[in-house]
Amino acid sequence: MTDDRSPVRPYMHGYDAAALKNWSPGTDRWARHFRSRVPLAPRIAPFPATQAHPDLATGPQLINLTYDYDDAFFTARKYGDAFARRLLRYWQYSDFYGSWHGLPVDGSPTDDPAHGLVNLPNPAYTDAAHRNGVRSLGCWFWPRSGDFEDYLEQRPDGSFPVADKLIEMAAYFGFDGYFINHEAETPPGQAARLRDLLRSLRERAPEGFHLQWYDTITPDGHLDYFNHLNTDNAPWLDVSDSFFANYWMTPEGVETSRATALKLGRDPYATVFHGTENEQFGFDPEYDPRLLFPPTQAARTSWALFGSHFVKELAPGHDDPDAQDEVFRRERRYWSGPHEDPTRSGRLLPHDRRTPRDRDDHRAWDGVAHHITERSVIGSFPFVTRFNTGHGRAFFLDGRRAADRDWHNASVQDVLPTWQFWTRAEGTGTEGTGAESTGAEGTGAGGTGSGGAGPERADAPLSVDFDHELAYDGGSSLLMSGPLGPAGATTVRLYKTALTVTGPERLAVTAHGTDSADLEVGLLFQDAPDAFVWLAAGSAAGWHTTTHGLDTFQGRTIAALGLRVSSRRPTRCVIRVGELALLGPEFTPPAPPEDFTVDEVLRDGESVHVFLSWRLAGHGVHHYDLLRDDDGSWLGRIYDDVYCLSLPAPTSAAVTRLRLVAVAPDGSRGAPTTAEVHWPH
Numbered sequence: 016m017t018d019d020r021s022p023v024r025p026y027m028h029g030y031d032a033a034a035l036k037n038w039s040p041g042t043d044r045w046a047r048h049f050r051s052r053v054p055l056a057p058r059i060a061p062f063p064a065t066q067a068h069p070d071l072a073t074g075p076q077l078i079n080l081t082y083d084y085d086d087a088f089f090t091a092r093k094y095g096d097a098f099a100r101r102l103l104r105y106w107q108y109s110d111f112y113g114s115w116h117g118l119p120v121d122g123s124p125t126d127d128p129a130h131g132l133v134n135l136p137n138p139a140y141t142d143a144a145h146r147n148g149v150r151s152l153g154c155w156f157w158p159r160s161g162d163f164e165d166y167l168e169q170r171p172d173g174s175f176p177v178a179d180k181l182i183e184m185a186a187y188f189g190f191d192g193y194f195i196n197h198e199a200e201t202p203p204g205q206a207a208r209l210r211d212l213l214r215s216l217r218e219r220a221p222e223g224f225h226l227q228w229y230d231t232i233t234p235d236g237h238l239d240y241f242n243h244l245n246t247d248n249a250p251w252l253d254v255s256d257s258f259f260a261n262y263w264m265t266p267e268g269v270e271t272s273r274a275t276a277l278k279l280g281r282d283p284y285a286t287v288f289h290g291t292e293n294e295q296f297g298f299d300p301e302y303d304p305r306l307l308f309p310p311t312q313a314a315r316t317s318w319a320l321f322g323s324h325f326v327k328e329l330a331p332g333h334d335d336p337d338a339q340d341e342v343f344r345r346e347r348r349y350w351s352g353p354h355e356d357p358t359r360s361g362r363l364l365p366h367d368r369r370t371p372r373d374r375d376d377h378r379a380w381d382g383v384a385h386h387i388t389e390r391s392v393i394g395s396f397p398f399v400t401r402f403n404t405g406h407g408r409a410f411f412l413d414g415r416r417a418a419d420r421d422w423h424n425a426s427v428q429d430v431l432p433t434w435q436f437w438t439r440a441e442g443t444g445t446e447g448t449g450a451e452s453t454g455a456e457g458t459g460a461g462g463t464g465s466g467g468a469g470p471e472r473a474d475a476p477l478s479v480d481f482d483h484e485l486a487y488d489g490g491s492s493l494l495m496s497g498p499l500g501p502a503g504a505t506t507v508r509l510y511k512t513a514l515t516v517t518g519p520e521r522l523a524v525t526a527h528g529t530d531s532a533d534l535e536v537g538l539l540f541q542d543a544p545d546a547f548v549w550l551a552a553g554s555a556a557g558w559h560t561t562t563h564g565l566d567t568f569q570g571r572t573i574a575a576l577g578l579r580v581s582s583r584r585p586t587r588c589v590i591r592v593g594e595l596a597l598l599g600p601e602f603t604p605p606a607p608p609e610d611f612t613v614d615e616v617l618r619d620g621e622s623v624h625v626f627l628s629w630r631l632a633g634h635g636v637h638h639y640d641l642l643r644d645d646d647g648s649w650l651g652r653i654y655d656d657v658y659c660l661s662l663p664a665p666t667s668a669a670v671t672r673l674r675l676v677a678v679a680p681d682g683s684r685g686a687p688t689t690a691e692v693h694w695p696h
Contacts, residue, residue, distance in 0.1 A: 022619070023617045023619040023622075023624050024092065024619075024624055024659055024661060025045040025048035025049065025092070025093070025659055026045065026091065026092055027045075027049060027091045027092075027118055027134065027135060027137065028045070028118050028119060028120060028121040028131070028134075029117050029118035029119055029120050029121075029130050029131025029132070029133060029134045030120065030131040030132065030133045030134070030184075031120050031129065031130075031131040031132060031159065031160075031161060031165075032132065032161065032165035032166045032168075032177065033165070034120060034121070034131060035131075035132070035133065035166070035176075035177050035180045035181070035184075036168070036176045036177060036180060038180050038183070038184060040187055043121075044121065045121075046187070046188075047628075047656075047657050048093065048657055048659060049093065049135060049137075049138050049188060050138055050187065050188050050189050050655065051138040051141035051142050051145065051151070051188065051189030051190060051426075052142070052189060052631065052654055052655050052656075053141070053142040053145040053146055053189075053426075053654060054145060055145045055148065055150065055191065055223070056145060056146055056147065056148045056392040057148065057392065057394065058148040058390050058391065058392050058394075059390075059391050059392065059393065059394040059511070059512070059513040060513065061073040061388065062511070062513070062541065062544075062574055064541075064544035064545075064574070065511055065539065065544055065574050065575045066388055066389065066511075067357040067358040067360070067384055067389060067434060067437060068357075068358070068360075068384075068385075068388070071386070071387075071388050072313055072314055072388070073388045074284045074314070075284050075307075075308075075314040075316070075317045075318060075386070075387060076110040076111075076284055076285065076288070076317040076318070076387075077108055077109050077110055077111075077288075077317065077318050077319070077320065077383070077387050078109065078110065078111035078112070078113065078152075078194075078227065078259070078288050078317075078318075078319045078320070079103075079109045079111070079112050079113075079320045079323055080112075080113050080114060080115045080194065080319065080320065080321045080322070081103070081112070081114070081320070081321075081322065081323045081324045082101065082114070082324040083114055083136060083137035083139075083140040084100060084101075084137055084139075084140075084423075091118070091137050093137065093138055093139045093424070093426060094139060094422070094423060094424035094426065094651070094653075095422070095423055095424075096420060096421060096422055096661070097336070097406075097421055097422070097423055098336040098339065098406050098407065098408055098421035098422070098423060098483075099333070099334050099335060099336045099338075099339055099342075099421075100406055100423040101324055101326075101327040101342070102143070102404060102405040102406055102423060102425045102428060103140070103143070103323075103425075104343075104346060104404060104431050104435065104481075105346070105350040105351075105383070105431075105435070106143060106144060106146075106147035106148075106149050106431075107147060107389045107390050107391065107431075107433050107511075108350060108383050108384065108387045108388075108389060108390070109144075109147075109149050110149060110150065110390075111149065111150050111151075111152055111225065111227070112136070112140060112141075112144045112149050112150070112151050112152065113136060113151065113152035113153070113154055113194040113227075114134065114136060114137075114154045114194075115154055115156065115194065115196050115321065116134070116154065116156060117130045117131060117132070117133075117134050117154065117156040117159065118130065118131065118134040119131070129159075129160050129161075130156075130159050130160070131159065132155055132156065132157055132159055132166060133153060133154065133155055133156075133181065133184075133193070134153065134154050134156070135153050135184070135188050135190065136151045136152060136153055136154075136190050137425075138188065138189065138190075138426070139405075139424060139425040139426040140425050141188075141189060141190050142425065142426040142427075142428075142654065143405065143425045143426065143428045145189075146392070146428070146429075146430055147390075147392055147430060148390060148391075148392045150190075150191035150192065150223075150225055151190040151191050152190065152191060152192050152193055152194045152225065152227065153181075153184075153185065153188075153190055153192070153193045153194070154193065154194050154196060155193050155194065155195045155196060155197065156196045156197075156198075157196070157197045157198065157199050158198065158199035163199075163201065163205055164205065166212075167205060167208045167209065167212060169208065169211070169212075173211075173215070174215055174219075175211070175212045175215050175216070177212065178212050178213075178215045178216040178219065179219065181193065181216055182216065182219055182220050182221075182224070185220075185224065186221070191223060191224060191225055192220070192224045192225035192226055192227070192256075193216075193225075193226055193227075194227050194229065194259070195213070195226060195227065195228050195229060195255065196229045196231070197209070197229070197231050197232055198229075198231045198238065199231075199232070199238065200232070200236065200237065200238045201232055201236035201238075202236055203235045203236050205236060206232060206233075206234060206235055206236030207234075210234065210250070210251070210253070210254050213226060213228075213254035213255060214253070214254040217254060217255065217256070225256050225257070226254070226255040226256050226257075227255060227256065227257045227258070227259055227288070228251045228252070228254075228255040228257070228258050228259065229259045229261070230242065230243075230244075230248060230258065230259060230260050230261040233247055233248060234247075234248070234250045234251065240261045240263075241260075241261070241268075242260060242261045242262065242263045242264060242265070242268055243260050243264070243265075243268030243269065243271050243272040243289070244258050244260055244271070244272040244275045244276060244286075244287050245271050245272075245275055246275065249275055249279060252279065252281065252286065256285075257285065257286055257287070257288060257317075258286060258287050258288065259288050259290055259319050260272055260287055260288065260289045260290060260316070260319075261290055262290045262291070262292045262300075262302065262321075263301075263302055264289050264290075264302050264306050264307070265302075265306070266306055269289060269306050269307060269315045269316065270315065272287045272289065272315070272316050273287070273315045273316055276316070283315065283316045283317070284314070284316065284317045285317070286316075286317075287316040287317060288316065288317045288318060288319035289306075289307050289315075289316050289317075289318060289319060290318075290319040290320075290321055291304050291318065291319070291320055291321065292321050292322060293320060293321060293322040293323055293325050293349075294321060294322025294324070294325050294328075295322065295374075296372070296374050297325050297329060297374025297375055298348075298349070298373075298374060298375065298376055298377045298378075298379050298380040299372045299373055299374050299376055299379040299380065301372070304318065304381070304386065305381070307386070308385075308386040314386070318386065318387065320383070323349060325374075326342060326345040326346045326348075326349050327342045327345075327346075329345075329374070329375060330342045330345055336408070336421055343480070343481070345377065347435060347436075348377040348380065348382070349377070349380065349382070349383065350382060350383045350384060350435070351382050351383075351384050351434075351435055351436075352380070352381060352382025352384060352385055353377050353378050353380065353382065355435075355436070356434075356436060356437060356438065357382065357384035357389065357434050357435070357437060358434070358437050360381055360382035360384045360385035361381050361382070361385050362378060362379055362380055362381045363378040363379075364376070364378045364379050389433050389434065389511060390511075391433055391510065391511035391512060391513075392430065393430065393510055393511065393512040393513070393514065394512070394513045394514070395514070395599075396514060396520055396597055396598060396599030397596065397597060397598045397599050397602075397680055397681045398430075398510075398512070398514065398596070398597045399594065399595075399596040399597075399598075399680065399681060399682055400429045400430055400431070400510075400594070400595050400596075401429055401486065401487055401488040401489045401491075401492070401593060401594050402429060402431065402432075402481060402486075402489075402491055402492050402493040402592065402593070402595075403427065403428060403429040403486070403488065403489030403490055403491055404428060404429075404431065404481050404483075404490065404491045405423065405424055405425040405426070405427060405428030405429075405490075406421075406422060406423035406424070406425075406483075406490055407421070407422055407483050407486065407489065407490015407491055408421055408483050408484070408490070409483075409486075409490065410422060410486075410489065410490055410649045410652075411485075411486040411487060411488060411489065411490070411593075412488060412640070412647075412649060413487070413488065414487050414488075414525075414527075414558040414593065417642070417647065417648055417649035418648055418649040418650070422490065424651075424652065424653070426653060426654065426655075427489070427638055427652045427653065427654070429489070430510075432493075432509040432510060433509065433510050433511040434508055434509065434511075436479040436480070436507060437507065437508040437509075438476040438477070438479055438505060438506065438507050438508075439476060439505070439506045440475055440476040440503050440504075440505055441503045441504045441505070441506060441579075475497070476497075476505045477495045477496060477497040477499060477505040477507075477580060477588060478494075478495070478496050478497050479493070479494070479495050479507050480493075480494055481493060481494070482494035482591055485527065485591055486591075486593060487525050487527070487558060487591075487593020487594050488593065488594060488682075489652075492527070492591040492592060492593045493509075493578075493591065493592040493593075494589070494590070494591050495507065495578070495580050495588065495589075495590045495591075495592075496587075496588060496589045496590070497587075497588060498585070498586075498587055498588070499532055499580065499581070499582045499585070499586050499587075499588040500582065500584075500585045500586075501581075501582060501583055501584060501585070503581075504579050504580060504581035505579070505580050505581075506537070506547070506577055506578070506579045507577055507578045507579075507580075508539075508575060508576075508577040509575075509576050509577055509578065509595075510575065510576040511574070511575055512573050512574060512575060512576060512597075513541075513572060513573075513574065514572065514573040514597060515570075515571075515572045515573075516565045516566075516568045516569050516570065516571055516572070516573065517569060517570075518565075518566050518569045519564075519566070519599065519600060520564075520565040520566075520597065520598060520599050521562055521563065521564055521565060521596075521597075521598045522536065522538075522550065522562070522563045522565055522596070522597055522598075523560055523561065523562040523563075523594070523595075523596045523598065524536050524552040524553075524560070524561055524592060524594070524595050524596070525558060525559070525560040525592070525593045525594040525595075525596075526552060526553060526558070526559065526561075526590060526591065526592050526593065527556075527557060527558045527559075527590070527591040527592075527593060528554065528555065528556065528588075528589065528590035528591065529554075529555075529556055529586075529588075529589065529590075530554050530555055530556060531554075531582060531584070531586040531588070532554060532580055532581065532582045532586055532588045532590060533551070533554045533580070533581050533582065533583075534551075534552040534553060534554060534578065534579070534580055534590055534592075535549040535550060535551055535552055535578065535579040535580075535581075536549070536550050536552045536576070536577070536578055536579075536595070537549050537550075537575075537576065537577035537578065537579055538550070538568070538573050538575075538576065539573070539574050539575035539576070539577065540568070540571045540572060540573060540574060541571070541572040541573075541574045542571060542572075544574055544575075547575075547577055547579075548568075549579055550563045552578075558593060560594075565597075573597070576595065576597075578592065594682075596681070596682070598681055599681075601681065601683070602635065602679040602680065602681045602683050603635070603679075604679065604683050604684060604685045604686070605632060605635050605636050605677035605678070605679050605683075605684075605685035606632070606677070606685055606686075607677070607685055607686045607687060607688045608629045608630065608632070608639065608675045608676075608677050608685075608688045609629065609630040609688070610628070610629050610630045611627070611628075611629040611673075611675050611688040611689070611690045612627065612628050612629065612690060613625060613626070613627060613673075613690050613691065613692055613693075614626040614627065614628050616692060616693070616694065616695055618664060618695050621663060621664055622661055622662065622663060622664060623661070623662055623663075623664045623665070623694065623695065624659055624660070624661045625659070625660040625661075625662070625692050626657070626658075626659055626660075627641070627657065627658045627659075627660060627673070627675075627690070628656055628657045628658075629656055629675060629688070630656060631655065631656035632677060635679055635680075636654070636677045636678065636679065637654065637678055637679060637680040638652055638653060638654045638678050639652065639653055639654065639655075639658075639675055639676065639677055639678065640652050640675075640676045640678060640684075641653075641658060641660065641673060641674070641675055641676075642673070642674045642675075642676065642687075643671065643672070643673065643674070644671075644672035644673060644674040644687075644689055645671075645672065647674075650662075650673070660673075664694070665694050668694065669693065669694055670691050670692065670693055670694070671691070671692045671694065672689050672690070672691050672692075673689060673690050673691070673692060674687040674688070674689050675687060675688050675689070675690070
């Protein structure tokens, strides 16, 4: 285990006026290590027939402001040797992700750090966001130390150095805009020039760049939270794309926001995001989100979440790697609702049912899925998932245990199931996996994420969860477990898709189970969205792969993917799915990586940090795996052209050979390239 907070390892930092105006990749010492290289994936068109709630409107959007690696608030890393890290598993409900705080300026003292105006989004989160079609925003936060006048320098041609650098930095680091959190009384003249700066920023930025203004100062610089959009603060929309309307919403304020947006000729869903504050209030905010989503009317505006990280922060033992099941369970309840099934969302207690309020009572929360429709990026072949959540207790390659250490890296998280978890027990009328579906508190969606030891019934759905004990590739698999009888199968609806079959495509599923239960994979087609077509996926102990050609379905579009488990006799079922792949034409294996180089080796106490680089392939590579050449043990995975490998200082070996392998989107591997590490004494 290496020191996750070593000052020798790359860590994120903030930027003040001087750092912004003088910024360049060549002088920013860790810049190369904090780029997101994953492009923003396009999302497929809505198809209400496969939604968890078919009648839910698809227009309202969501921004999620949250920690990005909460273990090191002011020295965030891109990856590290720990499992107990909150890596968001529910990107399918968000349209924007960002932070709200700030980071110390590089080189400022650790005991009294000076914070910069701007901090970047964690690039590992940006990678995961982009794979799911979510735009990632950097953060502007004021007040800070120093004079705000320094940020407002203007050239004779009217341009602003800070604005130009913010655009340049977003392009280099690979994110999509900024959340402007300007919480300080500002002189009227400076407020006017701030508007000019933001106008310049927006006009000079590329297509797709987004600015969201947080309801703080009025156009004349007075700090005043209106908590809605009105004619007084609407001028900020002249220089931004959307408006975060703070908290403390009221029915009148929400309607004023909507009316103001419409009067300005703006779409209320694209323009206004009313906020819910979960960091302080948890599952039970004092103002009801249903003000935005009244049951008898269309949604009034879009929605902003602040502090969704509370699901980890308030969980008992939240930093204990052996206590993460409760974190995962709380996260399911937050996003999917108290039953931990998005089709059965909706609170179980009335909003004003008691005093005092209990921020840990998940029964008071509807679930995000109750109001926001699920989105998907699965619109073309190939689509491959190993159900890799982006962290693990070990690492697996082709079913082989290739590393025995805890790790986290959201950058290599797979596109996770659209619905977590939509389960049904066929033929029994029993549905859902949450605690309330059995009437026993503490028997939530199971696997390694189940919380209690409630009674198991053979006529209830199998528990479904991510399992971190055994995986096929990465750190996790999908586990279906529980008693199973011949009276009914369990179906699990997993992914929303729009995959048009042209003829040569194939479906492959790799599973690990027993010969006492049968696994099938289901295809739901747009032209028949009420009935799955089931294809056998084998029944055997150990990892095995079943493949089907899809030529029979030529011309049809797959709208959803699912799994079904059944048994001809009563049994205790434990089936893990390690890979689900819909494949098109085979990829040519990637070429060996070029220019694989050991750039530097730095010792820090008992740890050694090896800085590696290579030439990033322009196409045909999904990620790179880094391994020891002598025994094939796994050391790291990334889609980038740099990596900082941190290891305990060796006690004997003077030289270690490393192997770098490029992996195609369909999982095929190219020939390796090697480099040697000469260890310092």
